[in-house]
Amino acid sequence: NNQVKWGYLTTELIKKSESNTYFVIVIQDISQLQNTEELLIQKTTELEEWKSRYEIAVHANTQILYDWHSDTNKVIWGGAMESLLGYPLEAVVNTLEWWKQLIHPEDRSNFIKQLEDCIGLKKPYQGEYRIRRQDGCYIIIESQGYILGESPEGGVRMVGFLRDITQQKQTEITLGQREQEFRALVEKSPDIIIRLDRDFRCRYINPRIEQEIG
Numbered sequence: 001n002n003q004v005k006w007g008y009l010t011t012e013l014i015k016k017s018e019s020n021t022y023f024v025i026v027i028q029d030i031s032q033l034q035n036t037e038e039l040l041i042q043k044t045t046e047l048e049e050w051k052s053r054y055e056i057a058v059h060a061n062t063q064i065l066y067d068w069h070s071d072t073n074k075v076i077w078g079g080a081m082e083s084l085l086g087y088p089l090e091a092v093v094n095t096l097e098w099w100k101q102l103i104h105p106e107d108r109s110n111f112i113k114q115l116e117d118c119i120g121l122k123k124p125y126q127g128e129y130r131i132r133r134q135d136g137c138y139i140i141i142e143s144q145g146y147i148l149g150e151s152p153e154g155g156v157r158m159v160g161f162l163r164d165i166t167q168q169k170q171t172e173i174t175l176g177q178r179e180q181e182f183r184a185l186v187e188k189s190p191d192i193i194i195r196l197d198r199d200f201r202c203r204y205i206n207p208r209i210e211q212e213i214g
Helices: 031-060 081-085 096-102 105-121 166-187 208-213
Strands: 007-016 021-029 063-069 074-079 125-132 138-150 156-164 194-196 202-205
Touching (some): 074 081, 074 096, 105 138
Antiparallel strands (some): 007 021, 138 156
């Protein structure tokens, strides 16, 4: 039927005379095994391609990608590690302990507790903490991790992203300070100040009104 198959050929000499030589030749059909091997190679190649795509996407978004296995405590890092934290690849250690040492001492215990809770409850991790850059400065990062699987020993595999939210936090602090300053000015104003919503319902009146109407 013109079908091409893969075979494994073995030969063995069983008899040799002055005029004739006899061999046993055995051919095994290994087409299925070969197809499985080719499929494995194909899937491995596809996995590497997808990993490369994720690396590009993470770099573009200036995020760090991590893949942590709790059984071994090993972490595979990817993405913008050097541009975000300043650590070149040769300085990066693929363990969670190394990462813990970079976390600000005041945030470390809370990070560990949150992580342990997530593992125990098998739920996603989300947290914010300060991390030390190679230059010694701290930035604030947001971490999101998702559990992808469990081992027979009860460990988990968590994959997630880290992003720098330092600027966002600084903006929130600045806005909060300005809001406090504005509120102080309004409350001490000699004029009556009223804030209404779009339906003209009163949402705020400063204390001056009490002095005017008692």
